[in-house]
Amino acid sequence: MSGFEHILQNTRAASERADEAFLRALPKTELHLHLEGSLEPELMFELAARNGIQLPYQDVDQIRQAYNFTNLQSFLDIYYQCADVLRTEQDFYDLTWAYLQRCHEEGVVHIEPFFDPQTHTDRGIAMQTVLDGISRALADGHEQLGISSGLILCFLRHLSEEAAFATLEQAIPYLHVFIGVGLDSSELGNPPEKFAKVFAAAAELGLHRVAHAGEEGPIAYIEGALDVLNVERIDHGVRCTDSEAMMTRLAAEGIPLTVCPLSNTRLKVYQHMSEHPILELLQRGLCVTVNADDPAFFGGYLLANYQALADHLGMTRGQAAQLAANSIQASFITVEQKTLLLEKLEQVIVA
Ligand code: HPA
Numbered sequence: 001m002s003g004f005e006h007i008l009q010n011t012r013a014a015s016e017r018a019d020e021a022f023l024r025a026l027p028k029t030e031l032h033l034h035l036e037g038s039l040e041p042e043l044m045f046e047l048a049a050r051n052g053i054q055l056p057y058q059d060v061d062q063i064r065q066a067y068n069f070t071n072l073q074s075f076l077d078i079y080y081q082c083a084d085v086l087r088t089e090q091d092f093y094d095l096t097w098a099y100l101q102r103c104h105e106e107g108v109v110h111i112e113p114f115f116d117p118q119t120h121t122d123r124g125i126a127m128q129t130v131l132d133g134i135s136r137a138l139a140d141g142h143e144q145l146g147i148s149s150g151l152i153l154c155f156l157r158h159l160s161e162e163a164a165f166a167t168l169e170q171a172i173p174y175l176h177v178f179i180g181v182g183l184d185s186s187e188l189g190n191p192p193e194k195f196a197k198v199f200a201a202a203a204e205l206g207l208h209r210v211a212h213a214g215e216e217g218p219i220a221y222i223e224g225a226l227d228v229l230n231v232e233r234i235d236h237g238v239r240c241t242d243s244e245a246m247m248t249r250l251a252a253e254g255i256p257l258t259v260c261p262l263s264n265t266r267l268k269v270y271q272h273m274s275e276h277p278i279l280e281l282l283q284r285g286l287c288v289t290v291n292a293d294d295p296a297f298f299g300g301y302l303l304a305n306y307q308a309l310a311d312h313l314g315m316t317r318g319q320a321a322q323l324a325a326n327s328i329q330a331s332f333i334t335v336e337q338k339t340l341l342l343e344k345l346e347q348v349i350v351a
């Protein structure tokens with residue numbers, strides 16, 4: 001038994017249901033967060049006004065009413081439309097800074113957020129504009145809020161591999177401001193194999209690799225992400241429950257899943273949070289983590305995702321602490337940084 005598990009099992013309160021103060025106090029990382037998905041309607045209107053853009057909505061209430069999704073694609077259609085207000089370096093800064101402030105309030109100590117350069121470069125926004133704004137905010141987040149970060153560049157899988165290659169090439173001058181590549185957008189019909197060459201090229205550049213797989217897509221997509229793209233984490237991955245063999249493999253190989261509970265219910269992967277399998281996967285020994293995905297669209301940031309598991313699945317303090325520990329273990333920080341964060345986590349558990 002590791003020191004951490006020993007502490008968990010011998011802490012009297014470990015079997016109590018996790019409450020908000022405890023969840024907030026746990027040092028947590030967030031590994032599955034699309035920066036464009038943290039664009040709140042209020043900031044959307046502010047940026048639209050600043051950039052002289054007419055939104056197809058009257059006010060923030062009307063926008064929120066439009067967030068009534070039936071599946072992933074119904075969300076993506078609105079999500080890409082909303083991103084059109086992001087035009088200047090300052091817009092990308094403000095977007096990222098607003099997210100960092102939420103992290104600070106919620107006890108998030110390290111983040112590895114995603115951004116979708118093609119959503120912007122295809123509208124004529126320069127890669128440099130996007131990356132300068134995001135990276136300036138992340139640097140301020142480290143300096144002023146003590147939040148460390150590693151940015152991940154995602155390829156849009158509904159576009160071609162050639163387009164992904166062009167994006168990677170455009171990003172090469174900025175290799176110092178991102179740590180890895182990911183794969184997102186419409187999953188069904190766009191299997192991981194489509195991006196085999198560009199992921200191999202990213203690996204050659206020394207970049208980390210992650211991919212969305214098994215959100216709506218089948219087991220074969222999780223397999224393809226692991227065996228063809230050589231990813232180090234699976235984003236979502238909840239459909240691994242379709243296969244005993246896959247669940248056993250993920251547990252045995254310690255491959256982290258970045259699970260997003262509120263996203264899964266808002267996009268109807270599950271009809272209700274009470275059906276969510278995350279705690280069963282945790283029990284089976286998978287390295288599952290909790291994340292917000294697109295919090296401005298799905299009704300809550302990281303803490304709300306943890307809270308939903310306490311409210312609807314009866315998540316205990318012990319389970320919450322294990323999920324937070326997994327989020328630290330699954331991140332791309334150094335062993336020394338992990339040890340430090342796990343020590344802080346232990347202090348919260350025994351307090
Ligand atoms: O949950 C998601 N899945 C795929 N693409 C996305 N882009 C933003 N969020 C998502």
Ligand SMILES: [Zn+2]
Nearest residue numbers: 034184212293
């Ligand atoms: Zn996602």
